[in-house]
Amino acid sequence: MQSLTAEATKTQKSQSTPKKTSETDKRFKTLDITIKRNHYRQDALIEILHKAQESFGYLEPEVLEYVARQLKLPLSRVYGVATFYHLFSLKPSGAHSCVVCLGTACYVKGSGKIMAALEEELGIKAGETTPDDKISLMAARCLGACGIAPAIVFDGTVAGKQEPEMVLERIKAWQSKT
Amino acid sequence: MDWTNLLEIAETEQKRQKSIRVHCCTSTGCRAANSLSVKQNLDNAVAESGLGDRVEVIGVGCMGFCGRGPLVQVDPEDLLYEEVTPENAPSIIEALDGGEAKPIKGDSQHPFFSRQMKIVRQHTGKVDPERIEEYIAVGGYQSLYKALYEMTPEQVVSEIGKSGLRGRGGGGYPTGLKWATVAKMPGKQKYVICNGDEGDPGAFMDRSVLESDPHLVLEGMAIAGYAVGADHGYIYVRAEYPLAIQRLQKAIQQAKKYGILGSQIFESPFDFKIDIRIGAGAFVCGEETALIQSIEGKRGNPVPRPPYPAESGLWGCPTLINNVETFANIAPIIREGAEWYVSIGTKNSKGTKIFALTGKIRNNGLIEVPMGITLREIVEEMGGGVPNGEVKAVQTGGPSGGCIPASLLDTPVDYDSLNKVGSMMGSGGMVVMDRETNMVEVARFYMEFCRGETCGKCVPCRTGTVQLYSLLTKILNKQATKTDLEKLETLSYMVKETSLCGLGISAPNPVLSTLRYFPQEYLELIQEDSLNSKVTV
Numbered sequence: 054m055q056s057l058t059a060e061a062t063k064t065q066k067s068q069s070t071p072k073k074t075s076e077t078d079k080r081f082k083t084l085d086i087t088i089k090r091n092h093y094r095q096d097a098l099i100e101i102l103h104k105a106q107e108s109f110g111y112l113e114p115e116v117l118e119y120v121a122r123q124l125k126l127p128l129s130r131v132y133g134v135a136t137f138y139h140l141f142s143l144k145p146s147g148a149h150s151c152v153v154c155l156g157t158a159c160y161v162k163g164s165g166k167i168m169a170a171l172e173e174e175l176g177i178k179a180g181e182t183t184p185d186d187k188i189s190l191m192a193a194r195c196l197g198a199c200g201i202a203p204a205i206v207f208d209g210t211v212a213g214k215q216e217p218e219m220v221l222e223r224i225k226a227w228q229s230k231t
Numbered sequence: 232m233d234w235t236n237l238l239e240i241a242e243t244e245q246k247r248q249k250s251i252r253v254h255c256c257t258s259t260g261c262r263a264a265n266s267l268s269v270k271q272n273l274d275n276a277v278a279e280s281g282l283g284d285r286v287e288v289i290g291v292g293c294m295g296f297c298g299r300g301p302l303v304q305v306d307p308e309d310l311l312y313e314e315v316t317p318e319n320a321p322s323i324i325e326a327l328d329g330g331e332a333k334p335i336k337g338d339s340q341h342p343f344f345s346r347q348m349k350i351v352r353q354h355t356g357k358v359d360p361e362r363i364e365e366y367i368a369v370g371g372y373q374s375l376y377k378a379l380y381e382m383t384p385e386q387v388v389s390e391i392g393k394s395g396l397r398g399r400g401g402g403g404y405p406t407g408l409k410w411a412t413v414a415k416m417p418g419k420q421k422y423v424i425c426n427g428d429e430g431d432p433g434a435f436m437d438r439s440v441l442e443s444d445p446h447l448v449l450e451g452m453a454i455a456g457y458a459v460g461a462d463h464g465y466i467y468v469r470a471e472y473p474l475a476i477q478r479l480q481k482a483i484q485q486a487k488k489y490g491i492l493g494s495q496i497f498e499s500p501f502d503f504k505i506d507i508r509i510g511a512g513a514f515v516c517g518e519e520t521a522l523i524q525s526i527e528g529k530r531g532n533p534v535p536r537p538p539y540p541a542e543s544g545l546w547g548c549p550t551l552i553n554n555v556e557t558f559a560n561i562a563p564i565i566r567e568g569a570e571w572y573v574s575i576g577t578k579n580s581k582g583t584k585i586f587a588l589t590g591k592i593r594n595n596g597l598i599e600v601p602m603g604i605t606l607r608e609i610v611e612e613m614g615g616g617v618p619n620g621e622v623k624a625v626q627t628g629g630p631s632g633g634c635i636p637a638s639l640l641d642t643p644v645d646y647d648s649l650n651k652v653g654s655m656m657g658s659g660g661m662v663v664m665d666r667e668t669n670m671v672e673v674a675r676f677y678m679e680f681c682r683g684e685t686c687g688k689c690v691p692c693r694t695g696t697v698q699l700y701s702l703l704t705k706i707l708n709k710q711a712t713k714t715d716l717e718k719l720e721t722l723s724y725m726v727k728e729t730s731l732c733g734l735g736i737s738a739p740n741p742v743l744s745t746l747r748y749f750p751q752e753y754l755e756l757i758q759e760d761s762l763n764s765k766v767t768v
Binding site for chain 1: 296435
């Protein structure tokens with residue numbers, strides 16, 4: 054797998070694409086700082102992937118290869134971890150995110166209906182992004198905000214006691230913005 | 232830092248505190264209801280009214296009554312205000328000076344509060360979780376000092392053993408026994424892990440404890456480290472709880488600064504450091520062996536036990552893993568003694584348990600109750616029952632637990648009684664369901680959860696959950712026959728008996744418990760012609 058990585062890097066270099074490389078992209082520097090702070094320890098992989106996702110928005114193949122090289126881990130291992138955990142995304146997400154909690158308390162109070170309304174309105178399924186890259190719709194297992202069920206997270210801010218109409222209004226406001 | 236210093240900090244803090252303390256909840260639940268603006272306006276009102284010399288506004292952790300947030304509580308009068316808005320918040324301050332408070336007045340003597348018994352949550356909602364001084368002022372870290380200077384590690388272990396404390400993560404394994412096993416293991420390097428990967432949907436006790444009183448957990452971990460001979464601890468918190476992570480980081484920093492964590496704690500030879508590990512959204516990581524894998528930076532796949540983590544855990548070293556709430560019980564036990572703890576609860580389940588009371592219920596939020604209280608007392612008296620309806624079932628234990636029908640509401644809440652009725656204590660989620668809830672759909676909901684969360688390592692869990700899910704879907708689509716129903720039951724037992732870890736072993740519980748108590752709902756969905764033949768469930 055390591056040789057694969059090397060090959061992949063070589064192909065990229067031979068194509069000499071001017072896009073992000075570890076030398077030019079500032080985001081790799083932030084990633085480097087995190088890696089150094091963790092003393093290149095292989096067990097810090099999850100911490101480092103968190104940081105990578107934070108600065109890149111998602112885990113693109115190039116980033117995974119970079120992390121693998123820096124930590125001296127096989128790419129298969131890095132890829133395996135990145136795909137195992139739900140919070141890591143290998144696809145870019147939309148400009149806005151809407152996370153519907155589908156935990157038991159929210160479910161009993163009708164979050165399933167909210168999800169269905171959103172899926173219909175946006176024409177996508179949970180876990181997908183609208184074709185115009187505007188909105189990503191996601192489902193959460195439980196936000197631990199059961200006291201204010203059903204809970205929805207709009208762009209990182211939790212909102213409680215939601216109804217389908219309220220949620221659709223928020224979404225429409227996002228859609229109408231250009 | 233020594234004993235005198237500790238008392239000095241406490242005394243200085245007590246002197247600093249103003250006579251009237253206005254507590255404003257800043258935990259996740261109330262935050263979502265705009266409690267930060269409420270606090271801001273309270274602060275401004277104090278400044279404007281010129282009451283600053285005797286009134287202070289404190290951002291505190293969860294007061295429990297999350298369904299009616301944002302909550303503001305005023306001490307020493309013990310006034311409670313519910314659903315406070317930024318607009319009517321200033322009137323609370325005006326009321327201290329003869330004015331009239333506009334927000335809805337809560338009843339702090341309501342059974343929701345008065346039936347509680349607070350050990351773990353004793354100081355939540357009263358202390359500022361972001362200031363270690365407030366924790367020290369209420370006697371914090373004195374238990375750690377007492378353990379280090381007045382007790383040997385063996386005495387600490389035996390005290391915890393005598394207290395009868397059992398694991399609060401759900402399994403209910405005797406904590407003292409676990410500690411004794413790790414303490415006895417040879418080897419210089421040992422670890423203490425705090426399991427804060429609270430994944431059960433409908434449960435948020437651990438989040439609340441970490442957000443409201445992080446030092447209580449740190450103190451418990453340090454005492455555990457001393458007792459079992461570990462110098463390094465990890466707290467594994469799920470990434471879905473950013474506020475808990477942030478407050479823990481702050482708490483660890485402050486404790487280090489005072490020499491309460493780190494090397495030579497309280498100038499004794501005992502070293503203990505704590506690192507935070509953040510999860511990445513995998514339910515299975517709540518299982519102890521999977522959690523260890525995750526701390527090591529790997530996929531969270533469980534490994535077969537034995538060897539148990541107590542023998543060979545993190546990096547092959549003896550490792551003590553306890554849940555957040557378990558660690559939060561340690562400092563009170565050391566302070567008050569095992570005999571006091573034994574006096575609370577039932578014969579085999581000692582102490583208190585925090586439950587997240589949610590779903591179709593009038594008063595939802597967090598409650599800490601003594602073991603042995605009945606479900607009826609919790610649901611009807613404290614919870615106020617179902618609004619416009621009747622209780623159909625109470626679900627405890629999350630996807631690993633079961634649904635307890637209304638007819639069994641008099642079941643006492645303790646480890647053994649809940650197991651007997653086919654559910655389990657679990658981490659403490661308690662979701663109330665009313666007559667409108669379709670139990671087959673609930674079973675499928677949990678199966679969908681387990682199907683998505685199985686790690687895929689062992690076959691029974693990986694494929695069994697998928698098959699169970701499609702059988703349940705078939706039943707819900709009214710396409711199933713009697714044979715399918717039988718298959719559902721057989722397969723449930725097979726998955727239960729052959730899976731590797733707790734996730735698979737308990738995944739069929741919601742199906743089995745609904746089959747046991749609500750067979751009629753399944754039968755109604757079975758195709759009519761097959762109903763004519765006798766169906767046994």
